[in-house]
Amino acid sequence: MNAATAQAVAASAAEAPPIHVVAAALIDADGRVLLAQRPEGKHLAGYWEFPGGKVEPGETPLQALQREVQEEIGVRIGPAEPLIRIPWRYASKSILLDVYRVAAFDGQPHSCEGQALKWVPATALDAAEMPPADHAVIHALALPPLYLITPEPDADETAFLARLDAALERGVRLVQLRAKRCDDTTLRRLASACLARVRTAGGQLLINARWDLVEELDLDGVHLTAAQLAELTERPLAARRWVAASCHDVRELALAQALGADFAVLGPVAATASHAGHAPLGWDAFAALCAAATLPVYALGGMRPDDLATAQEAGAQGIAGISGLG
Structure with a gap:
């Protein structure tokens, strides 16, 4: 991509409405948080992130969260507590990330889309291996009210x-x-x-x-x-x-x-x-x-x-x- 094309992409991303994304910070009984690895071929491939995805037209954020989590890791979530909302601009797109804390869910999380999964203690989340938009989520999980x-x-x-x-x-x-x-x-x-x-x-x-x-x-x-x-x-x-x-x-x-x-x-x-x-x-x-x-x-x-x-x-x-x- 040449410089002119890169500038045009960035300008288009700045003008386009942000993509509304939801994610779940699933927390188990041991205080660990579930992360999923972004697959090859996707934006930010290889990074670890909180499970979730796009809000589809006609969905509320909670409906999208329930659907995405079930489709991605095969569990039904219980009550979801809003944790943090982050507006973030990447070079090629802008997103609005709604993250929820989920401490109760039915089923054993497993990969439904071929992605790698891992449980990480909330105190050991590593910003270096996660997308920039998720860094504030790490802090929000660690901070008390x-x-x-x-x-x-x-x-x-x-x-x-x-x-x-x-x-x-x-x-x-x-x-x-x-x-x-x-x-x-x-x-x-x-x-x-x-x-x-x-x-x-x-x-x-x-x-x-x-x-x-x-x-x-x-x-x-x-x-x-x-x-x-x-x-x-x-x-x-x-x-x-x-x-x-x-x-x-x-x-x-x-x-x-x-x-x-x-x-x-x-x-x-x-x-x-x-x-x-x-x-x-x-x-x-x-x-x-x-x-x-x-x-x-x-x-x-x-x-x-x-x-x-x-x-x-x-x-x-x-x-x-x-x-x-x-």
């Missing part, structure tokens, strides 16, 4: 850690240590104390802004501020660490995606004292921004546990917050 942002610590570290313990007892498993006013000695001590508690609970700890401490303290990642997002030109940590970002609008979401962030926090959705300088987005605007994003997004701003279902209906991975979750 609640993301706790700690309040600024004060002089009473014992009380601060007790509040963290209480949140972990309530089921929080992803925590951001936000301690902007601590000196380095205090921050290191506090981060180590938080890490011990979070890891004991089976969770993960990110630190706000200070990616320079992540490797030193063996933290799970960094949460970048919007200001850092605007200044960075490359991802500050290796893929094995989380890189999250604070976003308030479509421009900042685009920056997070271009940087290779693993997930974003978007808000404020509702009015909140911690974001007094930002007008609230509201759920409609939040949903529109989520629909255009290619990474998992948490809703921030006035969030409480009762808002989780609303956030997920709007396309969010879950909710993030300080006072409402801590």
Whole structure:
């Protein structure tokens, strides 16, 4: 294909409506996810992907999912929980990928179309062997629905850690240590104390802004501020660490995606004292921004546990917050 033809194909793909595709993240009792290998002769041949296929005219996404999974791997799926929706543009086409989490199904998965199948622990999914559009799905499978942002610590570290313990007892498993006013000695001590508690609970700890401490303290990642997002030109940590970002609008979401962030926090959705300088987005605007994003997004701003279902209906991975979750 010469350069002119390649440009024409790309232009045509950009103008054509996206192909609506559904996929199932089938999860077995051992926490493994089923992958199917794309056969020779197809786009992205050899890559491993979640079973699924195109939505046909007249079908709902769930109907298409049920049909495609039965045709491809011979099982009937149970309840399917929306996981993430990803708009993705390849050089030759654009797709809209709806992925569902499926933890119950009837039958033993087997190849109905000659494709290879394998079960992989959800924690061991390898982005390098999967199509680019599926990379965000790997992250969505690994991320919990609640993301706790700690309040600024004060002089009473014992009380601060007790509040963290209480949140972990309530089921929080992803925590951001936000301690902007601590000196380095205090921050290191506090981060180590938080890490011990979070890891004991089976969770993960990110630190706000200070990616320079992540490797030193063996933290799970960094949460970048919007200001850092605007200044960075490359991802500050290796893929094995989380890189999250604070976003308030479509421009900042685009920056997070271009940087290779693993997930974003978007808000404020509702009015909140911690974001007094930002007008609230509201759920409609939040949903529109989520629909255009290619990474998992948490809703921030006035969030409480009762808002989780609303956030997920709007396309969010879950909710993030300080006072409402801590």
